[in-house]
Amino acid sequence: MSDIPTYSDIKEAAKRIQGFAHKTPVLQSSFFNQRTGAELFFKCENFQKVGAFKFRGAFNAISQLTEDDGKKGIITHSSGNHAQAVALASKMNGYKATIVMPENAPIVKVNAVRDYGAEIVFCESTIESRQESTDQIISTTGATFIHPYNNADVIAGQGTSAKELLEEVPDLDIIIAPIGGGGLMSGTAIASKSIKPDIKVLGAEPKLADDAYRSFQAGSIQPVLRTDTIADGLRTSLGSLTFQIIKDNVDDIVTVTEESIVRDMRRVWERMKIIIEPSCAVPISALLDGEVDISGKKVGIILTGGNVDLENLPWK
Amino acid sequence: MSDIPTYSDIKEAAKRIQGFAHKTPVLQSSFFNQRTGAELFFKCENFQKVGAFKFRGAFNAISQLTEDDGKKGIITHSSGNHAQAVALASKMNGYKATIVMPENAPIVKVNAVRDYGAEIVFCESTIESRQESTDQIISTTGATFIHPYNNADVIAGQGTSAKELLEEVPDLDIIIAPIGGGGLMSGTAIASKSIKPDIKVLGAEPKLADDAYRSFQAGSIQPVLRTDTIADGLRTSLGSLTFQIIKDNVDDIVTVTEESIVRDMRRVWERMKIIIEPSCAVPISALLDGEVDISGKKVGIILTGGNVDLENLPWK
Structure with missing residues (x-):
């Protein structure tokens, strides 16, 4: 498999990882539901082996x-x-x-x-x-x-998270994930659109690393200009494969500020009692800052990972 | 109800709180299983409403x-x-x-x-x-x-957590909870011994607030002598009701050091990606420090809460 993966590849990947990767839980939060007026479903890849969807x-x-x-x-x-x-x-x-x-x-x-x-x-x-x-x-x-994202097998594997989420919550209106190199976003988009063609698939990025947003707008790959966002998992540029998939399958890409990322990372720790890394907070900030109209909607969010240096927390 | 609560009172409590309290998840951790040679089941009251079993x-x-x-x-x-x-x-x-x-x-x-x-x-x-x-x-x-622990209705309510845990994992060999005023320990002991009479029920305390341990040994309530343990939920002394229940239903009480509490609180954050408060780590330290023989056993642990001041973490 060296071309764009299909949903069939994602189903094969799901069989391959079964018993080796965790089927991660889906959590809800009354705090975030009240804040957004929507019903949010958090797919907890921070509980995955090695602490991340990777x-x-x-x-x-x-x-x-x-x-x-x-x-x-x-x-x-x-x-x-x-x-x-x-x-x-x-x-x-x-x-x-x-x-x-x-x-x-x-x-x-x-x-x-x-x-x-x-x-x-x-x-x-x-x-x-x-x-x-x-x-x-x-x-x-x-x-x-093994390329971190511009690899069809890697993309198919990342797509298994959205597959699990949609099997548990089949009537999601929207699914949102952060975009770094685009591997997770690509797998999420392919799985989601295959399972539920009318679902809205969104990507979220830090404004300080908005290469996917700019690439999406321009129709060609734009490089990352800065690498100083706190969302350290999202500092990379798209690859040829992930750009193609995102261009064809993602409905929109929204961007958020560093302040919002830190604020919402902390809110998740305080309110949900789970540890997420800064990259995880990016889609949450997009929802809380009103970048997306989600009122009354069911929204799935991929929480990507929980690997944080506990000696250096961003609110210190 | 003003006397010692029965399992029937706990069952009534479970009906009363249904739909109002969360049925909290039970998590496992391959890291802690490998460390202990046992199979551990963490009942996550840190995900409960207000962030604690209370x-x-x-x-x-x-x-x-x-x-x-x-x-x-x-x-x-x-x-x-x-x-x-x-x-x-x-x-x-x-x-x-x-x-x-x-x-x-x-x-x-x-x-x-x-x-x-x-x-x-x-x-x-x-x-x-x-x-x-x-x-x-x-x-x-x-x-x-509403007394925080020396109240039969409060004790019956706290017992619903162990009831849920044993319904999900019926073949636990051991169940362990921390002891502060003894409300959680009392409810846990009554529920556990009623559901599975041969289960071993253990309490864990900080050495710096070992009043329950000393009371258990002496056969009469001993006051807390110091209030400087980091496990701020466990600084209180037993009440008349909780002492009676613990004396009659708990198999043993073990104590742990402050160093172990901080170490294991941090390990849970790092390895399980969930936020627990220091009091929560006390039973885990008891297991990891070899205070209890758990090799090959199935052990339930009540994680009591996750309310932590993120500006003042104990490893800074």
């Missing part, structure tokens, strides 16, 4: 490798949740993972990846150095590279 | 008042979760609540109670002043006093 895609991709390929190893570059996801999914499949990380990556992220048994190769903190280190390892070992 | 008891007591009594108002003294529980349960029953709070109570607690529509009467931060203020209001208004 495990779904990584496991779906890695579990499909032939044993010969798997034995040559798995490789990716990431200092975020995808790194942990590839590390754990490789380990669960009995393969060795190598993660290329910038030498200035937070120690807490490095340790998490190491705890999952992956080897870490440090590189300079530039895109060139990262690519060079990765290419070199691939050329020596023949390891398989 | 709502169950307060609603069960207040919803039984005659309309004549209810109209005279409800009163309690507390600066903790019971205050919020009485405030919200009164509001939901259409009654006016008055909460007597020390003038140095944290503003976040004061605001939470006010948000639920209760009137706050401030007193000096002494037991005498608190009692005097309370008595004065009762004598003028005829308001009904």
Whole structure:
């Protein structure tokens, strides 16, 4: 599978990850329902293995490798949740993972990846150095590279979250997810439109990393201009595959401020008693700031992850 | 009902709170299972209304008042979760609540109670002043006093959490809860021993507030000697009713250090992505520190609440 994934691929992915990934719970909150005048359903990928939806895609991709390929190893570059996801999914499949990380990556992220048994190769903190280190390892070992989002198997895996959500709450009017590289958004859009063609599929982005919004408006991929949003999972640009899928399947993309992100991250902690990372709050802010008309509607929200440095909370 | 509640009272309480209190979820954690070699089931009262199990008891007591009594108002003294529980349960029953709070109570607690529509009467931060203020209001208004734990209706309400847990996981070998005033522990013990007579019922306390442990050993109520444990929900002494129930129905009480409480509170945040308050971590520390032999056992843990001041986390 190297082309745009279909709903059939997502159904296959769901079978593949069953028993390995968690079927995450769907929570509701009377506080947020009252605030919005809508009925909100939070799909809790923060409770997923490695604390983020990324495990779904990584496991779906890695579990499909032939044993010969798997034995040559798995490789990716990431200092975020995808790194942990590839590390754990490789380990669960009995393969060795190598993660290329910038030498200035937070120690807490490095340790998490190491705890999952992956080897870490440090590189300079530039895109060139990262690519060079990765290419070199691939050329020596023949390891398989798992792209964090521009990969059809990864996208199909991420789509299983929306599939589960719509199976549990079939009459959603709207589904909304954050957009970073677009893997989750792509899988969510394909699954949602296939299960319920009249559902409205929305993406949400920080104003400080609004490349998907601008790409969507322009009709061509626009690069990220800044990387200083607090929503660290959403700093990447779209890929060729995810842009195509989002262009064809997403109804609208809305953007939110940094202040709203921090405010709503905190509100979720205080009111729902669950830990979400800043990227998670982005779609919630879009709903609370009135960017979308949801009054009286049933709205599904993918909560993407809960990996936060508890020593550095954004409201300190 | 003014005597020791029975399981029949807990079943009645369960009917009374249905549709008003949340049926809270039961979560599992592969991290904690691996750490302990047991299978742990976390009953999430941190997701309960007002963020704590206290709502169950307060609603069960207040919803039984005659309309004549209810109209005279409800009163309690507390600066903790019971205050919020009485405030919200009164509001939901259409009654006016008055909460007597020390003038140095944290503003976040004061605001939470006010948000639920209760009137706050401030007193000096002494037991005498608190009692005097309370008595004065009762004598003028005829308001009904709802004790935070030494009240059979409150105890019966708290017991509904263990009832739900055992209905969802009927083959628990052990159930463990923290002990403050003993209301939750009492309701948990009565429900558990009635549903599954051979279950082991355990209580957990901070070493710095081990009055229940000492009372249990001595066979008579021993006062709390210090009030500086971080587990702020567990600083109170047992009441006559709760001591009697605990003496007759609890198999053992174990104690844990402050260091373990903070460590395990943080572990739950990091690994389970849910927010628990320090009191919640006390039974978990008892299990992790080997105070109880749980290898190969199924263990239920009541997570009592998630009300934490996010500006003042104990690991900063």
